Structure formats: C-alpha cells, structure tokens
Amino acid sequence: MTKVVVAMSGGVDSSVAAALLKExxxxxxxxxxxxxxxxxxxDSNRCCTPDSMGQARRVAAKLDIPFYVIxxxxxxxxxxxxYFLDGYARGExxxxxxxxxxxxxxxxxxxxxxxxxxxxxxxxxxxxxxKGEDGRMNLLRAVDRSKDQxxxxxxxxxxxxRRALFPIGDYPKTEIRAIAEKFGLPTASRKDSQDLCFLAGxxxxxxxxxxxxxxxxxxxxxxxxxxxxGTHTGLANYTIGQRKGLGLxxxxxxxxxxxxxxxxxxxxxxxxxxxxxxxxxxxVTWQSGEAPRAAFRAEVKIRYTAKEAxxxxxxxxxxxxxxxxxxxxxxxxxxQAAVFFQGDLLIGGGIIL
Amino acid sequence: xxxxxxxxxxPVDPRVIEAMTPYFSASFGNPSSVHRYGQVAEAAVExxxxxxxxxxxxxxxxxLFTSCGSESDNLALRGAAYAMREKTGAKWIxxxxxxxxxxxxxxxxxxxxxxxLIEWLDxxxxxxxxxEIVSSAICDSTAVLSVMYANNEIGTINPIxxxxxxxxxxNILFHSDAVQAAAYLPVDVSALGVDLMSLxxxxxxxPKGVGVLYVRKGTPLVSHxxxxxxxxxxxxxxxxxxxxxxxxxxxxxTNEERYQRVTHVQPLRDRVIGGVLETIPDARLTGPMERRLxxxxxFAFKDVDGNLLLTLLDAAGFACSSGSACKTGNPExxxxxxxxxxxxxxxxxxxxxxxxxQTTAADVDVFxxxxxxxxxxxxxxx
Numbered sequence: 001m002t003k004v005v006v007a008m009s010g011g012v013d014s015s016v017a018a019a020l021l022k023e024x025x026x027x028x029x030x031x032x033x034x035x036x037x038x039x040x041x042x043d044s045n046r047c048c049t050p051d052s053m054g055q056a057r058r059v060a061a062k063l064d065i066p067f068y069v070i071x072x073x074x075x076x077x078x079x080x081x082x083y084f085l086d087g088y089a090r091g092e093x094x095x096x097x098x099x100x101x102x103x104x105x106x107x108x109x110x111x112x113x114x115x116x117x118x119x120x121x122x123x124x125x126x127x128x129x130x131k132g133e134d135g136r137m138n139l140l141r142a143v144d145r146s147k148d149q150x151x152x153x154x155x156x157x158x159x160x161x162r163r164a165l166f167p168i169g170d171y172p173k174t175e176i177r178a179i180a181e182k183f184g185l186p187t188a189s190r191k192d193s194q195d196l197c198f199l200a201g202x203x204x205x206x207x208x209x210x211x212x213x214x215x216x217x218x219x220x221x222x223x224x225x226x227x228x229x230g231t232h233t234g235l236a237n238y239t240i241g242q243r244k245g246l247g248l249x250x251x252x253x254x255x256x257x258x259x260x261x262x263x264x265x266x267x268x269x270x271x272x273x274x275x276x277x278x279x280x281x282x283x284v285t286w287q288s289g290e291a292p293r294a295a296f297r298a299e300v301k302i303r304y305t306a307k308e309a310x311x312x313x314x315x316x317x318x319x320x321x322x323x324x325x326x327x328x329x330x331x332x333x334x335x336q337a338a339v340f341f342q343g344d345l346l347i348g349g350g351i352i353l
Numbered sequence: 354x355x356x357x358x359x360x361x362x363x364p365v366d367p368r369v370i371e372a373m374t375p376y377f378s379a380s381f382g383n384p385s386s387v388h389r390y391g392q393v394a395e396a397a398v399e400x401x402x403x404x405x406x407x408x409x410x411x412x413x414x415x416x417l418f419t420s421c422g423s424e425s426d427n428l429a430l431r432g433a434a435y436a437m438r439e440k441t442g443a444k445w446i447x448x449x450x451x452x453x454x455x456x457x458x459x460x461x462x463x464x465x466x467x468x469x470l471i472e473w474l475d476x477x478x479x480x481x482x483x484x485e486i487v488s489s490a491i492c493d494s495t496a497v498l499s500v501m502y503a504n505n506e507i508g509t510i511n512p513i514x515x516x517x518x519x520x521x522x523x524n525i526l527f528h529s530d531a532v533q534a535a536a537y538l539p540v541d542v543s544a545l546g547v548d549l550m551s552l553x554x555x556x557x558x559x560p561k562g563v564g565v566l567y568v569r570k571g572t573p574l575v576s577h578x579x580x581x582x583x584x585x586x587x588x589x590x591x592x593x594x595x596x597x598x599x600x601x602x603x604x605x606x607t608n609e610e611r612y613q614r615v616t617h618v619q620p621l622r623d624r625v626i627g628g629v630l631e632t633i634p635d636a637r638l639t640g641p642m643e644r645r646l647x648x649x650x651x652f653a654f655k656d657v658d659g660n661l662l663l664t665l666l667d668a669a670g671f672a673c674s675s676g677s678a679c680k681t682g683n684p685e686x687x688x689x690x691x692x693x694x695x696x697x698x699x700x701x702x703x704x705x706x707x708x709x710x711q712t713t714a715a716d717v718d719v720f721x722x723x724x725x726x727x728x729x730x731x732x733x734x735x
Contacts, residue, residue: 029668034683042683066667066668068664068667068668069660070660070661070664071658071660071661071683071684073683111734112661112664112734115665115730115733115734116664116665116668117668117669
C-alpha cells in the first residue's frame with residue numbers, strides 16, 4: 001500500500017482529507033507539528049493548541065490511523081519567526097505563513113514524512129493538482145473558488161508538487177461538511193483567521209514590543225517631496241494604505257504610501273498618490289519549474305484577500321519578475337506575495353519588493 | 354507490529370481473564386452487603402487478599418487493594434506523612450531523585466499544600482540509591498523515606514533490604530514503589546524489610562486499574578480516600594471485585610512462573626543490549642548491566658530526538674518508549690536522565706526496550722536490524 005502522511009489540524013478539512021485518502025486505499029499516517037510559541041503562551045498557538053491536538057488524535061483514532069506529533073519548535077523559531085522579525089526590520093509587512101508553508105510544512109514535515117516511508121504528503125487545502133500532458137504537475141485553483149487557497153501554496157515547486165496530494169480541492173465546502181458527517185468526523189472548521197499562529201491571538205505590535213523593541217523606533221513622517229509633517233511611533237506599527245491613527249493635522253486626508261527603513265521615515269500622501277501600476281517580486285517560484293521566456297498576461301493577486309487584477313508579467317531573471325497592471329492598484333505592500341494565475345492555473349508567485 | 358514496551362503495560366494473561374470473568378455479572382455482589390450475593394463477592398476479595406499475602410509473605414490484613422500503583426504511592430506517602438506529623442511532629446520526607454512521578458509529584462504536592470519539607474537523595478550515575486546516602490540523610494524528624502525497588506526508565510534495582518535495615522535501626526518508615534519490580538523480582542516483604550510497598554497489576558499480565566499497598570502491621574497511616582469502611586477503614590469505595598481477583602491471579606502466576614519468565618526474557622535482553630551497543634555509534638546503556646531488571650534495556654543516543662525515534666520505530670513496526678517521550682511534541686529530558694547526570698544532547702535521546710513473555714528471538718533480531726538505520730535517520734532529521 002502506498003503510504004501518505006496527512007498534516008492534520010483537528011479541523012474538518014484535514015480530517016476529511018485523511019478520510020478520503022483512507023477510502024481511496026492509501027496507508028494513511030496523521031501528523032501534526034508542534035510549533036514555536038513565546039514561553040508561557042504555548043496553549044494559545046493557533047496551529048497546535050492542546051485542543052486541536054486532542055481533536056486530531058480523536059479523528060485519527062476514529063479513522064484507525066497512526067498519529068504523531070513532531071517537534072518543530074526550534075526550526076520554526078529560526079526560520080519563520082526570524083523571517084517575520086527581519087521583514088519588519090526592513091520596513092516590509094511580511095507574510096511568515098508563506099515561509100512556514102515552504103520551509104516547515106513542505107520541507108521539514110515532508111522530510112519526516114519521507115523518513116517514515118511515505119511517498120506523498122497531503123494537507124486539507126482547497127487547491128488541486130493535475131498532471132499535465134508534458135508530465136509536469138499543475139497546481140490549479142479549487143473548484144470552490146470562495147475557499148481557494150492556492151495563493152499560499154505558490155511556494156510549491158515541481159519537486160514538492162510531485163509529493164503533494166490535495167484531496168479536498170475537488171469539492172465545495174458544503175460537500176466537505178457532508179463527507180465529514182458521513183464519516184462521523186468533527187464538522188467544525190478551524191476559525192478562519194489571518195492571525196499568525198505564534199501571536200497567540202494578540203496584535204503583532206505587542207509581539208514586536210516584547211521581542212524586537214529596537215524595531216519600534218520613532219521617526220519622521222515625510223511627504224513624497226520630503227517635507228516633514230509629523231513623527232511616527234515605529235515603522236512596524238503602520239501598514240500601506242493606512243489612514244487612521246497617523247495623528248496628522250492636514251486639510252486633506254493623508255495615507256501611508258511607503259516606508260523608508262534606511263532613514264526610518266514613514267512616507268505619506270493624498271489618496272491620489274496612493275497606488276501604483278507596477279511592482280517587482282523576488283524569490284519567485286515558477287510552478288512549471290522554469291521561468292517563462294517572454295512576458296505574459298495573467299491575473300495577479302497581491303494579498304490573500306485581494307481580488308485578481310489583469311496584468312502583464314515579465315520574468316526578469318531566475319529570481320525576479322516585474323508586474324505591470326492594467327489599472328493602478330492600491331495597497332501594494334512590500335513583503336506580501338504577488339501570485340500569477342491564468343484562469344485556474346497557477347503560474348508562479350513571489351514576494352513584493 | 355512488534356511490541357517492546359512491557360514496562361509500560363502488558364497484555365492480560367488469558368488465565369487471569371478467566372479468573373476475573375465470573376465477577377462481572379454472574380457473581381456481581383457488593384462485598385459489603387449482608388446477603389449471599391455480597392458474601393460471595395466478599396469471599397472472592399478475601400481469598401484474593403490471602404493469595405497476595407502469601408506471595409508477599411505477610412498477613413492478609415496487611416494488604417490493601419487500590420485502583421493502581423500511583424494510588425498506592427499516594428496513600429502510602431500522604432497517609433504516612435500525615436500520621437507521622439500527628440504522632441511525632443516529623444516534617445521531613447526523603448525520596449530519591451529518580452523516583453516515579455507518582456512519588457515525586459505527590460511529595461511536591463505535600464510540600465506546597467501541607468508544608469512538609471522534602472529532601473531529594475542523589476543517585477549515582479547508574480541510578481542507584483546507596484544505603485550510605487540514606488544513612489547520612491535520615492534524622493529524627495524524618496516522617497517517611499521512599500526509594501523505588503526498580504527504576505522504570507533505566508531498570509536499576511536498588512538495595513532495598515540494606516536500605517530497610519538502615520531505616521529499621523533509626524526507626525524511620527520506609528516505603529518502596531515496587532510497581533516495576535514485581536513482574537520479575539521477589540516481593541517477600543519480610544525479607545525486604547519494607548513498611549509500605551506499592552504494586553500494580555498491569556505490569557505483570559494483570560488488568561489495568563487495580564493496585565495493592567502493603568502496610569506493615571502497626572504502621573501509622575491516615576486514609577486519604579474517605580467514605581465507607583472498606584479496606585480496614587483506609588481506602589473507602591466499593592471494592593473492584595473482578596479486578597482484585599485478577600490482581601491476585603496475575604501475581605500468583607508471576608510468582609509461580611518467575612524462574613521461567615526470567616530465563617525467557619533475560620537472554621533476549623542481553624542480546625538487545627549487546628546488539629545495540631555494537632552496531633550504533635554514540636550509544637550508551639543507561640542504568641547498570643548488573644543489578645538490572647531482567648527484561649529491561651535502556652539506552653541514550655547522542656544527538657537524537659527520542660520522540661522522533663519512537664515515531665520512526667512505530668512507523669517501522671516497533672513499539673518502544675523513551676524517558677523523554679511526550680505525545681505533544683514538547684520533549685524534555687526526564688528527571689531520571691537529569692538525575693544520572695546525562696547532558697541534554699544525550700538525555701533527549703533515550704530509548705527503552707522492555708521485553709515480555711510474547712517476545713521472541715526473531716522479534717529481537719528484526720529490531721536489531723532495523724534500529725541502526727532509524728537512529729541514523731533520526732540524527733539526520735534533527
């Protein structure tokens with residue numbers, strides 16, 4: 001029997017993923033990662049609370065599959081949390097979940113799965129994989145577009161895609177619940193929150209305050225022309241497009257346009273100045289395994305929740321790509337991912353510079 | 354699957370199940386009842402008590418049935434501590450650093466909520482408590498001393514008789530947790546000289562959920578489970594008749610077949626120890642080679658996550674355990690690993706392999722073939 005490890009969270013999606021694979025005749029092993037938390041806050045880590053661990057254990061028992069928890073605290077701290085801190089230090093708004101997907105889930109956990117003799121690893125993500133005519137694995141958006149999670153999985157390259165199974169991407173969420181009921185599995189979803197697991201439900205600013213106080217240095221607020229208009233409390237406290245809470249007296253509303261970490265200054269401007277028609281992405285993963293030779297048209301998503309926008313994407317080198325939108329986009333934020341789609345097909349994605 | 358975790362628990366012997374079966378439904382009476390249903394149940398409990406007493410070489414009224422070894426430890430330590438404080442004002446409790454959590458956590462509780470003072474006795478690098486250490490630690494205000502007969506994690510057998518002699522001379526109460534030892538070592542309390550001794554049935558092919566506390570006649574003890582007058586007013590609650598019958602039968606068989614059992618597991622154990630130390634680099638035996646439980650092999654591997662090794666072993670079809678085992682992915686070296694002075698890079702990589710009557714030479718051989726590769730895998734994944 002082909003062995004497959006399912007990354008389980010205790011929620012309905014990964015539980016159904018495990019149940020479906022078992023029904024398809026795989027030898028299924030459940031696994032969960034113990035991630036890093038600030039000392040004393042271990043019970044509030046969204047991804048591995050004692051509750052979710054107990055839930056996953058019960059699901060595994062129900063499905064009669066083995067279940068193991070793997071300690072990933074150190075590697076998570078060294079990669080994901082460090083990336084988060086470094087991102088803010090550079091004046092970006094980092095998305096550590098991408099790094100977790102690439103380094104922790106699809107590297108660290110995958111290595112453990114392979115060491116256990118598994119050929120595949122599966123998760124409860126709403127996304128699909130299809131083998132193309134050329135033998136390459138294609139990553140496709142979920143049948144249920146409203147649940148599609150391909151944005152966060154653009155970090156998967158061919159090597160990882162060959163090991164990946166996403167059993168629930170072919171179903172609408174309602175059907176997943178029905179399948180869960182049929183198998184007698186819990187039907188509750190894990191709360192769909194964008195909070196980072198290691199923030200333990202708190203605002204990220206509190207975390208930075210405790211773990212990187214030096215990052216919250218006050219500095220000047222400047223217009224694009226360089227005119228000082230006020231002081232800020234630390235670049236990490238602001239997001240691109242933010243209007244409220246700047247504490248500026250101005251006849252027109254001012255918005256955060258950008259951050260200059262070199263001079264520790266926050267750049268503000270009017271609504272008209274906000275937005276840009278261009279961005280450059282670095283660390284681009286091309287799902288096909290190689291960068292397209294020419295510029296191509298694509299629908300580009302610049303945040304997990306953003307709507308896709310029409311654009312031309314030009315590969316610059318192995319690592320970078322330039323995106324030119326048909327219309328200016330508000331809130332292009334350094335540190336977030338820009339992901340390129342053509343219809344259902346995921347072409348690639350990288351981190352906005 | 355190959356089961357190599359008999360120190361965690363054992364399968365119930367079919368002969369024990371057979372002895373227990375009538376008392377679930379056919380003879381279901383409450384031993385405290387006046388009527389004949391009750392009399393049948395009472396007779397079963399008292400006959401079990403006599404059986405246990407004859408194996409322990411003591412009087413039946415010195416045997417209390419409890420729900421498990423941990424409860425026996427609790428009753429012994431709390432009961433003796435309260436009674437001695439009342440009787441003599443003694444406030445000190447002594448225990449070795451390598452004791453089972455049923456002892457250590459109970460003492461920490463007594464310290465925090467009852468104001469008792471705890472002194473932890475050092476063990477040597479093999480986990481051994483010497484009579485000399487005991488002798489230098491006890492004093493007039495010692496309420497009770499607790500030293501385990503054999504260590505669950507590293508298999509060390511303590512010199513219980515010699516320690517008991519030291520206590521007897523100074524008139525100090527001596528409790529020994531014999532939960533691990535009872536499966537293979539003689540538990541003659543007259544020979545051992547203990548005042549209190551804890552046993553649990555599921556380590557010797559009896560059911561889970563039943564234990565015994567031996568209480569030498571005249572030992573001051575206060576009940577900590579109050580209610581009806583069962584178990585000589587020391588442990589309230591309707592007796593778990595079928596399990597008590599199961600305990601007695603399992604202990605009787607263990608005593609009767611002791612020689613066969615030891616001669617079955619010991620050569621297999623030696624094969625495990627020899628094989629592991631020969632084939633795996635940066636490996637060491639934890640606990641002594643002599644003075645060791647005959648079914649027990651335990652190791653430390655440098656730079657290995659013991660929990661991960663157990664996962665790899667399980668996936669490969671071998672059920673073992675570890676001193677740092679933890680199902681929540683938060684491994685820490687156990688108190689025992691710390692007590693025998695292992696540094697963290699060794700202490701996290703512990704492995705316990707414990708054999709039993711169902712273990713075969715073929716089991717040991719496939720295990721010895723598989724383990725080196727799995728240790729190497731665990732080292733690479735670290």
